[in-house]
Amino acid sequence: MSAPRGGYALVAPTASGGPMPDVVDLIISDHRELQRMFEVLRTDRSKRAAMAPVMSTLLFAHSRAEESEVYPRARDAGVEEDVEHSQKEHLVADQLAERLTGLDPESDEFGEVLDELVHAVTHHLEEEEETVLPHMRERMDADSLQQLGERFLAARAEHLGDQPDDMTRAELEQQARNLDLSRSTQRSKAELKDALEDEAEL
Known part of the structure; x- marks a missing residue:
């Protein structure tokens, strides 16, 4: 297993040479790691x-990989409403994570924003595991889910080490497509960011 910037190890095929976990397995594995980090951040101020930057880069990489690879396929599989709702929740998490990275970890405000982020992301993970992921398992065959898992891992690896304020125009446009926002390509990066912030389900 490789350890990218931030020390987070990528999920790799099993040592016995077994099959690569499918995309649902990989997403849930990330969810559990994020929940583990949240617990440490909330209970051990010394860490x-x-x-915090390791957590935020995993959250960022996980979200961008879902948006670029998973959500478009989920939409094709007929779960448009689930995708749009999940994308709006990503926007909330992005805003909170960006605020968190600019705060002193020793400050009271850091703890308050952390609590908001943990609440928002935990809600999102639970909903995704109850709606989007089961629907994908129902509507996509095993080979497609495994191939999507490989693309998810590759996309996530590209972003490990990035932080929320590293969003590119292309990534903002992908978020807009996941929300079915029209005319996204005609807007500047700043206009896109403003439009997406308006869509966030705070």
Whole structure:
């Protein structure tokens, strides 16, 4: 297994040479790691300075990989409403994570924003595991889910080490497509960001 920037190890095929986990397995594995990090951040203030950027880069990489690879396929599989709702929740998490990265880990405000982020992301993970992922399992065959898992891992690897304020125009446009926003390609990056912030389900 490789360990990218931030020390988070990518999920790799099993040592016995077994099949690669499918995309649902990989997403749930990330969810559990994020929940583990949240628990440490909330209960051990001494680890916040070191762990907060690791958590935020995993959250960022996971979200961008879902948006670029998973959500378009889920939409094709007929779960448009689930995708749009999940994308709006990503926008909330992006806003909160960006706020968190600019705060002193020792400050009271850091703890308050962390609590907001943990609440928002935990709600999102639970809903995704109850709606989007089961629907994908029902409507996509095993080979498609495994191939999508490989693309998810590759996309996530590209973003490990990035932070929420590293969003590109292309990534903003993908978020807009997931929300079925029209005329996204005609807007500047700043206009796109403003339009997406308006869509966030705060």
